[in-house]
Amino acid sequence: MSENDKEQQDLHSDEGKERNAWGHIVRGLWRSPLGVLGISITTISITLMVVGLIAEILGLFHNPYSSLFTYLVLPGAMVLGLLLIPLAAYLRRRQWHKYGISRDHLKINLSNHKHRRFLIGLLVLSVINVSILIIIAYEGYHFTDSAFFCGVVCHQVMDPEYTAYQRSPHSRVKCVECHIGPGAQFFVRAKISGLRQVVAVLTDSYRRPIPAPVHELRPARDTCENCHWPEKFAGKKVKTFVSFTNDDQENPETNEIALHIGGHNPVTDKFEGIHWHVSNDVEVYYLATDEKRTNIPRVRVKRADGTEDEFVKADGEEHAAEGEHQEWRRMDCIDCHNRPTHIYDQADERIDFGLLSKRINPKIEGIREDSLKTVTSKYATREEAQEKIGPDLMALQQQRNPDQAKMYEKDIVQAGEYLVEIYLNNVWPETAVDWGTYNSHLGHDLADEGFGCWRCHDEEHENENGDTISQDCALCHDEP
Ligand code: HEC
Ligand code: HEC
Ligand code: HEC
Ligand code: HEC
Ligand code: HEC
Structure with missing residues (x-):
């Protein structure tokens, strides 16, 4: 202690009692079970969190369950501990009142250097704590974006989607890259709807099966097109389909087709073929009168050359049934690729x-x-x-x-x-996920059930001149 300090102490000799009172509260925390609990929870969780964080940053281990612990359980415990400490102090302080110590003695006095030291200590500790929490929140935010978090933490609910996803071509693409996409606006919307979903899971009030299509899904332009874009598609793709019948289990029937994938034709510089619908200057809009978007009475087209057309199905149900939803929708990737990653089999x-x-x-x-x-x-x-x-x-x-x-x-x-x-x-x-709960629109296998290309390509949607949306087999594929 310096000369100066001593002098000060002497000057304010009557502060001794006051200091003791304040010091007792802090020390008293150790004697209050609640205080000890708060301090231990905080210390243990901070220590484990720092260990977990360092281990993860150094790449010592990378286990999603330990991340779950580091980013969700421990921070929760730490905050709980941090709340318990002031609560314990407050209760302790009330006790002091009961024993008749005047309120004045319990005031924080900034001109008292011990009080100052205590406050500075408190401040430094808080800064350290808050910094750790910020790092954890940042890392934890990335963790909540991981496929593991979406698929496993909500295990039972998302199990079908996660299982199908894991064996799909997109098993290395994170859920959020299709479901949320970039930008703050969708981030906030997604986290809010995420909260709603957590509540639905906790209260067991979510819909089974989870309904498809997902009506508030981010437009595919902002998600799929980060990785695939119409200019990139070209040419044909040969696919082979093999099937048996109950009468002949040994000799397969084989269908080989060359799909006109289309997109950009580098020779004519025009967009054509199957990916014509999503090419730059083309807009296809359709009216769906059911939630599943299988009933389509009207289709509007704006072509690259500027001409527009509307095709109407003469006997199409124009209006949604009671309780159904009716919408005009701009056609995008998922109107055909509705199962790019949650691919279920027939x-x-x-x-x-x-x-x-x-x-x-x-x-x-x-x-x-x-x-x-x-x-x-x-x-x-x-x-x-x-x-x-x-x-x-x-x-x-x-x-x-x-x-x-x-x-x-x-x-x-x-x-x-x-x-x-x-x-x-x-x-x-x-x-309630069964065979055929989630059908694909890619093709026309399930045309009878309202799925696939033939929702529009049925020769029944006519424009003013009596032209229809073609079902000519050669429009979409030929023999290779
Ligand atoms: C390649 C893009 C993509 C990825 C990656 C992806 N999804 Fe999806 N998901 C979709 C599309 C598109 C739909 C909408 C299907 C529809 O409208 O019919 C969908 C629908 C869903 C649905 C609604 C039910 C259903 O099957 O239609 C759930 C739940 C879901 N996804 C969860 C997940 C989870 C969990 C992950 C990560 C493990 C994930 N998704 C990853 C594209 C994706
Ligand atoms: C983060 C990048 C990324 C995003 C976003 C993405 N994909 Fe993909 N997609 C891929 C990769 C990688 C492959 C696998 C390529 C391969 O296997 O050769 C792929 C493959 C595909 C295939 C071919 C599947 C097959 O059977 O060969 C289709 C169709 C497809 N994606 C559609 C979509 C659709 C629709 C969306 C939006 C809902 C989407 N993708 C979003 C990266 C992405
Ligand atoms: C009109 C329906 C339709 C639309 C709209 C559509 N696709 Fe496709 N796409 C298909 C069909 C059909 C295939 C070939 C199916 C197959 O491989 O089984 C295909 C194939 C693909 C492939 C694989 C290409 C290859 O050479 O193997 C990718 C990737 C793809 N589509 C992405 C997209 C993206 C991204 C969008 C939106 C920008 C989109 N598609 C819009 C019908 C569509
Ligand atoms: C929402 C309605 C709708 C659906 C669903 C749809 N199409 Fe189309 N398609 C159209 C319309 C409209 C046209 C343009 C007709 C016209 O211009 O006269 C078109 C044109 C086409 C063309 C010709 C493009 C060109 O070169 O000009 C192909 C190929 C095609 N569709 C394939 C498909 C395939 C394959 C599927 C299913 C995977 C599909 N369509 C699903 C509405 C649809
Ligand atoms: C609007 C586009 C379109 C038209 C028109 C069309 N098809 Fe297809 N067809 C497809 C697509 C897309 C697939 C591939 C589905 C897939 O990848 O699973 C397909 C697949 C097939 C298959 C193989 C499927 C299987 O399960 O064996 C056969 C066979 C077939 N089509 C026959 C026909 C015949 C016959 C016609 C004429 C009456 C026709 N298609 C008209 C788009 C079309």
Whole structure:
């Protein structure tokens, strides 16, 4: 202690008592169980948070569950601890009042250097704490943008989407790159709707299945086009479709088509083909009168040469049914690519793939029909399906032909395992996601159910001259 300090202390000798009172409060914190709890929680969580942060920055380990702990659980604990400390101090202070110490003695006195020291200490600690919290909040914000956070933290709700996503071409693209996109406005909207969703999950009031299409999805121009753009598409793409029938499980029917992917034609410098709808100077608008956007009575076009047209379906339902939603929408990527990453299968396609890859032995009579029947049966839970699919398939086969079932027992068990696998990739009874809950618009397989290109390309939408939106097979694909 310097001469000066001593002098000051002497000058204010009566401050001794006052100082003691204040000091007692601080020290008293240690004696109040609440205070000890607050101080320990804060100290432990700060220490673990700093350790977790350093470990993650140095790349010592990178485990999403530890991030969950570092960025969500520990900061919560730290804030709780920090709230407990002043609460304990306040309660302690009230006790001092009860024991008759005058309020004056409990005032903070800035001309008292001990008080100043205490305050400066408090300030320094707060700055350190707040800095750590800011770093954690920044890192934690990135963490809440990760696919792991979206897909796993809301595990049950998003399990179908996350599972399908993981085996899709976009499994390295973060959820937020399609669902939120860049910019502060959508960020704020997304976090607000995120909060609403968390409430819906906590109160168990979310819709099952989660409805598609997502009406407030960010326009694809701002998301997909960060990575794919119409000028980039060109030429044709050959695709092969293989299918079997119940009568012929061994010789596949093969369809090979060359899709006119189109987009920009470098020779004519024009936009054409399938990606014409989303090319620069073209605008296609359509009126949908149901939530799923499958019923389209009107289509408007503005072509690159400036001409405009409206196609109307003569007997189309012009108005939305009660409670349905009606909207004019500018066509973009997701009106065709509505399943770019949450890609669910058709049961028959998966079974045909099993026959082709021989995971289902095609020599077993009736196995295609029985597999389809089993895998589309209703099970109450995924666990139940996992247990029962194998035995159910076996039972059907035994009914069909006991001798054959015996002869191919091993193959039928193996087929059962394959069925469990495809079931678990596509069906979630708990959230009402079944085969065909989420259909794709890419193509015209499901035209009868209102999905795909033939919603407009049906030769029934006519303009004033009686021209229609063409269903000519050669418009979209030819034989390679
Ligand atoms: C490549 C872009 C893309 C990525 C990446 C992506 N989504 Fe989607 N998601 C979509 C589109 C497009 C739709 C809208 C489908 C529709 O309108 O029919 C959608 C719909 C959904 C839906 C509504 C239900 C449904 O299946 O239509 C949920 C829930 C969802 N996504 C969650 C996620 C989660 C969780 C992730 C990350 C694990 C993710 N998405 C990643 C494009 C994406
Ligand atoms: C962050 C970049 C990114 C975004 C955003 C993105 N994609 Fe992709 N997309 C990719 C990558 C990478 C691939 C895989 C390319 C490959 O496998 O060769 C891909 C592949 C595709 C394919 C081809 C799939 C196949 O079966 O080969 C389609 C179709 C597609 N994306 C559509 C979309 C649509 C629609 C959106 C918006 C909803 C979108 N993408 C958003 C990066 C992106
Ligand atoms: C009119 C419907 C339609 C629209 C609109 C559309 N696409 Fe496509 N797209 C298709 C079809 C059909 C294919 C070929 C299908 C297949 O590969 O199975 C395709 C293929 C693709 C591919 C793969 C190309 C390749 O060579 O393999 C990508 C990437 C893609 N689209 C992205 C987009 C993006 C991004 C948008 C929006 C800017 C968009 N598409 C708009 C129908 C459409
Ligand atoms: C919302 C309605 C709508 C849907 C859905 C739709 N189209 Fe179209 N399509 C149109 C209209 C309108 C035209 C232009 C007709 C005209 O100009 O006379 C068109 C034109 C085309 C053309 C010719 C482009 C050119 O070169 O001029 C192709 C190819 C095409 N569509 C393919 C598809 C494919 C493939 C799908 C499904 C994956 C699809 N369309 C879905 C409305 C639609
Ligand atoms: C508006 C565009 C369009 C028109 C018109 C069209 N198709 Fe297609 N077709 C598609 C697209 C897109 C796919 C690819 C779907 C996919 O990638 O899964 C397809 C796929 C197919 C397939 C393979 C699918 C399978 O499951 O085997 C066949 C076969 C086919 N089309 C036949 C036809 C015939 C026949 C016509 C004429 C009556 C026709 N298409 C008219 C767009 C069209």
